[in-house]
């Protein structure tokens with residue numbers, strides 16, 4: 001199971017279509033973008049109010065509605081995550097980041113940008 005699968009089960013019971021093909025043109029995509037915005041605001045309020053319990057709730061709700069958005073658009077989140085993780089990890093050299101004199105983290109030669117098109121299955125091999 002994954003977070004995305006958990007939300008898929010919820011959405012199926014709630015009669016919300018799960019998209020297997022990539023699309024932005026669904027009512028659920030509009031709905032889930034609204035929900036992401038609402039949950040973000042709740043999370044921000046929790047942080048401003050120094051409320052750790054509400055913050056944890058808000059962060060988890062955000063993950064939930066983000067997975068709902070992925071399901072509404074046909075995005076296989078794990079595939080995109082793996083690509084972004086690999087890109088971020090490529091910033092390390094010998095397990096460390098390289099910073100310039102001002103403390104900015106620099107991109108080493110090993111760095112590569114995430115290939116999101118590929119992760120979405122949009123590149124034919």
Ligand SMILES: [Mg+2]
Pocket residue numbers: 039042057058061
């Ligand atoms: Mg909430």
